[in-house]
C-alpha cells in the first residue's frame with residue numbers, strides 16, 4: 339500500500355472533529371481517499387448480489403464466497419442464498435473490500451447547458467427557428483418500456499415538470515413502443531424532425547447499444563451529411579460519455595426531467611454548428 343493510501347485511510351477513518359459538530363453551514367472537508375462505510379467509518383463493508391449457474395447446495399455457497407474473495411471482498415459473509423429454478427442460485431454476500439477510492443481521480447461530467455423554464459425555452463426556439471421545433475420520439479427494437487419516453491414527451495411529464503407536449507413551440511410526435519428503425523427514419527423524414535428522441539430500457543445482451551448504433555447508422559445513411567436531425571437517446575443504463583461510440587448527439591440517463599431535455603434542445607439548436615442542421 340502506498341504512503342498516500344495509508345495516510346488517507348487514516349483520514350477516512352478518523353472524524354475531523356470528534357468533539358464539536360461542524361457549524362450547520364460550514365463547508366464539509368472531505369478526505370481524498372475513502373472506503374465504503376458499513377458499521378464504522380472506513381471499514382470497507384459492501385454488499386453484493388449475483389446469481390451463479392449452479393443448483394443451491396454447499397458447493398454453490400463455497401463458489402459464491404470464492405467469487406467474493408476474487409472480487410476483493412474478504413472476509414465475506416454469505417447473508418442470503420436462494421435457489422432460482424433448478425440450476426441457478428442467487429446470493430447476497432457482505433464483507434470488507436480492500437480497495438480505496440481516490441476522490442481526486444473521479445471525473446464528473448457537468449451539464450454543458452443552462453436549465454431554462456418552459457417560457458424561456460419557447461422564446462429561444464421562436465427566436466432561433468421562427469417555427470415550431472419538431473421532435474419525433476419512440477422506443478425502438480422490441481423494447482416496450484414506454485414509461486421513460488412518455489415521462490419526457492407527454493404533457494403529464496415527470497418529477498413535477500410538464501413534458502415537451504406542454505411547450506407551445508415544440509411539436510411532439512410520439513411513435514410509441516417497438517418501433518422499427520426504418521419506420522422511425524421514415525416518420526422523422528415525413529415530419530421534418532429537428533430531433534429524434536429514442537428510449538432504450540432493456541439492456542439484455544447489450545441490446546440498447548446495438549439498437550442505438552443501428553438507429554444512428556440508419557439516420558446517417560438516410561440523410562445528407564450535416565442534415566441528420568439531432569439524435570438523442572435515453573434510458574437508465576447508458577454509459578455517460580459514450581455518445582461518439584453510439585453515433586448520437588446526447589445521452590440522457592436515470593432521473594432525466596423534460597425541462598433538461600428542452601434546455602438541451604435549445605442549447606443544441608443555438609450552437610453555431612446547428613446551422614448545418616437546418617430544417618430538412
Ligand code: B12
Nearest residue numbers: 481482483484485486535537540541542572573574593594
Ligand atoms: C414497468 C416495467 C415494465 C412494464 C413496461 C410498461 C410500459 N408501458 O413501459 C412491462 C410489464 C411491460 C415490462 C416488461 C418487461 N420488462 Co420491465 N420493467 C419495468 C420496471 C418495473 C419499471 C420501468 C419504468 O417504468 N421506470 C420508470 C421510468 C420513468 O424510468 P426510465 O425508464 O429509466 O426513464 C427515465 C430515464 O431513464 C430517462 N429516459 C428513458 N428513456 C428516455 C428517452 C429519452 C429520449 C430521454 C431524453 C430520456 C429517457 O428519462 C426517464 C425519466 O427520468 C423496470 C424495473 C425498474 N424498477 O426500473 C423493469 C425492467 C426494465 N424490465 C425488465 C425486463 C427484463 C422486462 C421483460 C423482458 C420481462 C419479461 N421477461 O417479459 C419485459 C420486456 C418487454 C419488452 N418487450 O420490452 C428488466 C430489464 C433488465 C435489463 N437489464 O434489460 C427491468 C430492469 C426489471 C429487472 N430488474 O429485471 N416491464
